[in-house]
Amino acid sequence: MPQVPLNLYLELSAVLFIIGVIGFLLRRNPITMLMAIELMWNAGNLAFIAFARNFIDMSGQVFAFLVITVAAAEAAIALAIVVMVFRRRENADVDDISVMRG
């Protein structure tokens, strides 16, 4: 079966990354924003794996695995913080969380 060329993977990852960025900018719910960020991270993973396959080199995949693990931890922490915010406010719209400024 034919090889999928590298640049297709890269383009896909780039698209995913940009979608993630846009999602982060457009959404106001921290959970959704976190999901958008996950999208960006995974775009990175995709690029890593594609390159790893291209170079026949393991380190890219190792990096990807690490990113996945860290993402899990990071998500957990972020959710914990969001919950902490929830405890004070009923909703968690990031626009309401703007006491400090200037």
Next chain:
Amino acid sequence: MTIQGVNFDFGILGPISVLVITGLVVLLVDLVGRAVPRVVLYGIGVAGCAGAFIALAPLYGRSATTVNGAFATDRFSWGFSAVLIFTLAVTLLLSSLRNADDGNSPASYAALLIFCTIGGLIMAGATTLIGIFLGIEELSLALYVLAGTGYPRPASEEAALKYVLLGSLASGFLIYGSALLYGSAGSVSLSALSAAASSLPLLFVIGFGLLLVGLAFKLALSPFHLWTPDVYEGSPIAITAYMTVAVKAATFAVLARFVYTVFGHDSVALVPLWLLAIFSMLVGSFGALRQRNLKRLLAYSSIAQAGFMVVALSGVGEYGLSSLLFYLVAYALMNLGAFAVIAMLGDGDEAYADIDAYRALFYRRPWVAVALTLFLFSLAGIPGTAGFYGKVLLLEQGFAGGPWGIALALALIAGSIVSIYVYFQVVWAMFVPQEGEQPVTAGNSWLTWVPVAVGVAGVVALGVIPQVFVSIVSSSM
């Protein structure tokens, strides 16, 4: 010793190992004993720092790698690691104040700080993109939590939320940048990247650009600085102090390693970094002009100071790294000292965050006022203080660093001129005779006198006899 083909030199990994053990011990002690007093836990932490120093000492001036070359001890790591460990110790002392971090489990707080520092140490020593990512994330994840430990204050949780969301966004850029760099070089090791750096292929440029964005976020370089004032204001004083110094130290270690190993002497390839620096110096200095909250003021000042430090690298010169390290040490001393004073006066809480609380402080607490004045002078670069000679070294690098270096140096001068008012308005408040409203508390814990005294001694010593430290620093590399 070698495990499955991976060699571990616990001499090189010594400081990290010591801190790991310390962190675990702290957690265990808290687990077995019930209601262990905070001071004990933090005492263990400080002891760990001492141990880490002892483990770090033999590495002085050594240059070696381990973990199959993924982790090194060399001119980039040693000094920065020392600063990190020192910062950790000071932070633990500040955290031990009465009002500090109420409503948290002190053990997890201390452990988080320690693991945070471990992340920093990993960053300082990492020679691959993987290690750098790992270190940054460990540092950041712990800090996200710590930023929120000022729990009862809504500002604190706001800080945590903003920090975690933007931090993850930055990490996204970092990861994607690393991926592209990996793609451009075919390896995650920095030494392999230098080949690509010489020809600047498209992948490398985009990749390094994205990575730089991630690092700039950590350094709070403008325009990626917007989180800084809020997070610094929201976090507990001790954590803010820690952030201003530790994050800078670790990230500058990475940056310096990049600049020197990847780019060599091609400073044009780093133009975006120079632009960020110039921009930060101006934004930080101007932004601080109108601040009435001392933590926020110091946040803006730290933005400018980060820009100052970049000047050291501008020439990619022989003495650039040592100049950077000297200024970093000076910054650690004066900044931690300033925060120590704030924390001491408020006994850990925010009572003395507002400048108006410092009205006529000199006539109430002369020695504290003098100490804070000294730190502010050093930040402003008044001669006879560490900050002054640090600036001299930075300017030497800048003016020697070609057109971009000169531009950076002039920006440094401009920034310093602007920030005269920034720092002296606090001095003014302390020395102006008419009394302001009396402050809530005026703590005087001997524990915080330690960092203040160390800060004062260090700031004066580095200012008056810099030669000693210059030689220490330069022969550490």
Next chain:
Amino acid sequence: MADFFLGAVPLILLFPLVGAATIALFGPYVQRSASAFIGCLSIGLSFLLTVGTSFVIFPLSPAQQTLYTHSKFVGYWAHLPPDLIIGFRLLIDPLSLLWMLIITGVGLLIHVYSVSYMASDKNYRTFFAYMNLFVFTMLLLVMADNFLWLLVGWGGVGLASYLLIGFYYDRPVAVLAARKALIMNVIGDVGIMLAMFLMYAHVGSVSYQNVFGHVATIGTSALTWIGVWLLLGAVAKSAQLPLQTWLPDAMEGPTPVSALIHAATMVTAGVYLIARAHPIYDNAPAAAELVAVVGGVTALFAATIGCVQYDIKRVLAYSTMSQIGYMMLAVGAGAFAAGAFHFMTHAFFKALLFMSAGIVIHALGGEQDIRKMGGLATRLPFAYWTFLVGAVAIAGIFPFAGFFSKDAIIDAVLKLHHPYLFVFTVVAAGLTAFYMFRLVFLTFLTGAYRGDHEVHAETERTMTVPVAILAVLSLIGGWIVLPHHDELSFLLRSTFADAPFPQSMADFNGWLSFGVLLIALAGIAFAWVAYQWRPQIAAALHRSLGGVHALLTNAYYFDTIYHWLFEWPVLALAQWLRDAFEVDAVDALPALALRAGAYFGSLSNRWETGYLRRYGLTFVVGAALLLFIYLFVAHGATAGAAP
């Protein structure tokens, strides 16, 4: 004996200084009379030494008559690279001796006079301290051997004059008059400084010896400029046109001050300067001509004003101005001896006039307006007769002193071919006689006493004796120059040896002097007619010549012109600079910087909205920009790197 006096020359200078210092330091601790005594004593000693010295000097041969004191203390005032050397030395020669005799002699008389004249004043001691200070600085002026020390004395007499004009410092008028006098004198100082700059530039020295010795090497144009700048100093000090306006106001000072400083000595310093610097003027005819013109015009100008003034002291002030005009004319024309001669006689009779006027003022309790006097001849006979002597002398009536000296000048002017100046002098002579006798008639004669003060008798011996002495001198003072026997120019021969014109006043033009005498008598006669015999004539003149009268009464409106020409513009400019420029321009820069700083600060703060999404947006846009720039630069870099 000779050696004693020559060795004691520095003491002539030091006695008044010591006297002033003593009075200033210890005056408050001793009784009033003591300080007066010290004041007179110090001047008296200087006078004696001066007399002794002149008896030593004058008999000497011309070659030996000029000598310099070498004090024990050898040093320089200034010794700067490349070759500016200004030393400490005193110069004694016949010219300076003549001045020193007058300064100390007349000075002594006036000091004695002041003892009782000022007796009632609360600042009695201060007065004598100032007076001694003046004598010291005036002696320094004439004894200096270079232009710098001359300038030091020059400024010093200016200070003393300032202090004494403003002696009644609680009178705003006196304060203003003093300020005016000092400022105008400073303008003169600037002139002398400029002259010195030029001397240093061309000769490399400012000492009389070197400058006069190298006059030939200086170009004529430079020499002319030096002369002009020196003249500026001279006119300021001697109240000649165009810097004359301070002298009438100076009459605010006590009368002895007017007699000593503003009649006898200080105001003649200008004449001394020109005479002293005659080698310069001998070789710069244009400058000398200018001096002569200034003198002649002032002589006439002041005389016309003198005719209409009503303040007795102001009339005398204008007559002083006019008489000094004569002297300037003489020295400008090259008749230096004649100028010095008139200086001497004028010192006698003008001091006499002021002091007897002082007796009148004293007797009338400070009244100076002659319209409130009259008929005092019977009540104050001593003052009347002495004043009459002075008037006759100044009017130039034979055989009084003024006749000889004025005649010498007019004679010289005619000889030296200044026709129009000759006319001026003759007319001025007539006017002088007129206004002096107008003064005599209105003050002492012309009906009954018109004042409201009761008249005190004139008793104090200390006041009358000096006046009497001066009266005698005003009579015989001129006999030092007699037809075919000119003692004065003989005494001065060594100083003016190299003058281009013969200085001797011995060859006597009888017809000319007779004519001048007639003109003077005519002036007196007219005064008698207009103010004594038919007073309505004077009134009629005032009515018919109202315009001219106003012009003269206001001294040709010089004060007004100067106010609008110089004073007002400078003050207005200064005010504008202070209220507008300093605020809008100088302070604008820092203010602008502050505003800019605050603006950028607020900019960088307003960016910090606190809204997370704003942060994210900035982050992303920043990243995009950074990437864009980086790509651009990198491509530029690679393009540049490509061979």
Next chain:
Amino acid sequence: MISVLVFLPALFALALLCVPRANASLLKGIALAGALGTFALSCVLLPVAPAGAAQEVSDWIHGAVGAAYHVRVDGISVWFVLLTTFLTVPAVWAAFSYRDLARLRGYLVLLLLFEWTLLGLFTAGDLLLFYIYWDLMLIPVFLALVAFADTPSARRAAWGYLIYNLAGGLVLLAGVIALVLHTHTFEVLNGSFPFTPVLQRWLFAAFALAFLIKTPVFPFHAWMPAAYTQSPSSLVAIISGVQSKAGLYGFIVFALPLFPDAAQYFAPAMLVLAVCSILYGALLAIAERNAKTLVAYSSLSHLGLVLLALFAFNFTSLPAGVLMIVSHGLIAAALFLLVGFIEERTGTNELAAFGGLAAVAPRLWVYMLIAGMAVLGLPGLSGFAGEFLILIGAWQTQPVYTSFALFTVVLAAVYALRLLQGTMHGPLRVPADVPPPRDLRPRELGLVAPLLVMIFFLGVWPAWLNDRVPAQNPAIGHTTALVQPR
């Protein structure tokens, strides 16, 4: 020995800190002893003038750019040192009547620290040391001003003083660093270094800006009137008497010898600035309504004269400039102290508010007369000696600028008499709420007397000083290379 001299005031300041604040008499004693001791010690240095030089060098910093702890006193700097120590004595003594006795100790400490920084500046033989003191001297003054800042104008004065001078200092720092990167050492005295003309100009500009701000010279003087008017007279006596000479010292010792060509290049600009300051200061003094500010503007005018002397590049005018510097230091200090005494009596310096003090205070009148005549430039006083020798020298090379400067002689008479007569003459007037002023007390007479004596002495015998100023100091040697001595 020199180091001892420099740090002696600082030591006495520390000693003061050990004395309880309440013990006023002891405080005063120690402070005065410190000032006198420093002066006595500094007199030992007099023999170095004119030719010799005393040095102390010890190793300090080596590395990329080396710097030594190098203090030295030569025929030029000894006069600045002596001026500093001489003026500090009356300043400290005058401070005894500091308006707030509770803070007397702090104030005396600041005065002595100020003296320390000034001495350090004038003895610095190393550019880094020079710069350190250059900025450090601002701190004591700023703190003293802050402790006074109870009115908006005082606040503005303090900030203006600090920001102007510190900004200038940072520009100087840029210049210094750029310089040492080419010399590779901060030891730049008596060495001539080959700079490219362009570089020379840039460096000179950086140095000159800082120097002109600190002197100050028009148009960089915006900070000066406020600072001089708002600071206590004992402090401003030192600021205007000594600190204002720091910039001129910098020109003589560093800028002119290091960048002779750039100095020639910028000379016309500097001369224009000098003449502007001379006339501008005089005119503003004429229009000024506050006695203290009037004196401030007069010193703007007189220091412009020194700048003229420096940049006329003439053998005569440069040593005369040193004379003028010393003389102006004495005169300005005396006048500010006397005005301060008047302020203590009348509670104000506004000329409109009082006058005619001569009637009640004859001694004050005599003192004011001498100081006023000195500032007027009366021949026979030191002010005239400096002025005249500068002008006669500058005239030889720059007749045009000099003739402009000559106007100041007349203008000086105008404002000097305004000050003198406005305060002393006319009918006696004092504000309603103050008691009739007393004459000068013995302390006040005694502390100003030495200044007046020196004013007389230098006026009658300026050669005493000029014989001890090296005729061929580096600045003259370099800068007059192009000027032919006649």
